[in-house]
Amino acid sequence: MKTDRLISRHLDGEISEKESALLEREMKNDPALVQQARQWQRYGELLRESDVPGMNDPDRAWMDVRRKIRGLEQRDDVKIPLFRPRLAWAGAAAMLLIAVSVLFMRRSADDALPVAVGAGTEVEWVESDLPGAVSMVYADDETGLTVIWVVVDEGDDGHAG
Amino acid sequence: MDDLQLIERARNGEEDAFGELVKKYHQRVYAVIYGFVQNPADANDLTQQSWVKAWQKLDSFRGGSQFFTWLYRIAVFTAMDHARKRKRQKETVIEEGRSVTTDPTHDVPPSVRSNPAKNVQNAEIKERFSEALNTLSEEHRMALVLREVEGLSYDEIAKVMKCRKGTVMSRIHYARKSIQDQMRDLL
Numbered sequence: 375m376k377t378d379r380l381i382s383r384h385l386d387g388e389i390s391e392k393e394s395a396l397l398e399r400e401m402k403n404d405p406a407l408v409q410q411a412r413q414w415q416r417y418g419e420l421l422r423e424s425d426v427p428g429m430n431d432p433d434r435a436w437m438d439v440r441r442k443i444r445g446l447e448q449r450d451d452v453k454i455p456l457f458r459p460r461l462a463w464a465g466a467a468a469m470l471l472i473a474v475s476v477l478f479m480r481r482s483a484d485d486a487l488p489v490a491v492g493a494g495t496e497v498e499w500v501e502s503d504l505p506g507a508v509s510m511v512y513a514d515d516e517t518g519l520t521v522i523w524v525v526v527d528e529g530d531d532g533h534a535g
Numbered sequence: 536m537d538d539l540q541l542i543e544r545a546r547n548g549e550e551d552a553f554g555e556l557v558k559k560y561h562q563r564v565y566a567v568i569y570g571f572v573q574n575p576a577d578a579n580d581l582t583q584q585s586w587v588k589a590w591q592k593l594d595s596f597r598g599g600s601q602f603f604t605w606l607y608r609i610a611v612f613t614a615m616d617h618a619r620k621r622k623r624q625k626e627t628v629i630e631e632g633r634s635v636t637t638d639p640t641h642d643v644p645p646s647v648r649s650n651p652a653k654n655v656q657n658a659e660i661k662e663r664f665s666e667a668l669n670t671l672s673e674e675h676r677m678a679l680v681l682r683e684v685e686g687l688s689y690d691e692i693a694k695v696m697k698c699r700k701g702t703v704m705s706r707i708h709y710a711r712k713s714i715q716d717q718m719r720d721l722l
Contacts (some may be wrong), residue, residue, distance in 0.1 A: 378708065378712070382704070383704060383708075386682055388704070410715070414715070417664065417711060418683035421684050422683060423661075426565055426569050426578075429561075429566075429575070429578070429579065432557065433558065435561050435583065438583055439554075440554065443550070446591075
């Protein structure tokens with residue numbers, strides 16, 4: 375099996391000198407290997423022997439290719455005025471729809487928040503029983519929530535409420 | 536004018552520059568495709584398709600590899616794609632239970648057909664060889680064709696077929712063994 379592969383690589387000129395010497399020794403002692411190499415060589419000849427029948431003349435081939443290319447380009451040219459404005463209008467309409475939807479959803483969310491926490495509620499003062507606790511109140515602009523921090527004097531732990 | 540200059544001009548829309556490339560490489564592209572499909576009509580058609588694809592993809596040629604390696608890749612995949620589609624069509628026809636009629640002279644080159652008495656044995660060998668070749672997978676067949684018809688090295692074949700060098704070696708070896716098994720009584 376290994377010699378098989380060596381023969382194949384030898385025929386393809388993909389063998390090192392060391393491997394070549396090894397193969398030569400083995401082939402001297404085994405006529406079947408020589409026969410195999412000849413057969414495989416013959417397959418290559420058969421592939422090349424076909425003499426590429428029926429090939430179009432390169433000049434004619436180029437004329438055919440050019441005709442095909444021009445045909446494709448003409449089709450593209452025809453497509454452009456029909457297709458692109460439609461695509462542009464569709465895209466613009468989709469963008470407008472998305473923008474309106476986003477605006478509407480954000481406004482709805484903004485309107486809903488004060489209702490959830492109680493519209494018009496204002497925190498003016500917070501009292502805690504925890505010894506040494508200090509409270510902080512601030513309105514979070516991003517969420518619209520009122521946040522109350524109760525910081526205990528002992529250590530760095532903070533408790534938010 | 537070298538290939539890169541022609542490509543640059545072709546990219547700028549100069550058809551004639553592309554025409555020069557077509558005329559220069561047409562025979563090599565055809566030879567590879569013919570070696571693979573073994574049929575002049577298909578080979579001409581697929582060669583034309585390959586050139587049209589090359590024109591359309593010319594902007595993607597980066598110049599890192601040689602032009603013919605890039606071009607072969609297009610030709611190889613066009614031919615392999617065609618073979619796969621044809622195989623699927625044949626399978627469908629067979630599955631549907633219809634009889635498949637084939638022209639026995641279809642794959643025999645005209646030079647052999649013109650003088651049958653003299654070439655009987657040769658024609659039989661070639662026909663059997665062609666049949667054996669067609670039983671191989673597209674990958675095995677193409678690797679063998681690129682090696683034997685075009686004389687590409689394993690490295691070059693690996694680049695064209697986008698696989699490893701070891702894979703190329705295995706495919707060619709397997710292809711030879713498989714053909715040998717099918718032609719044992721003739722050669």
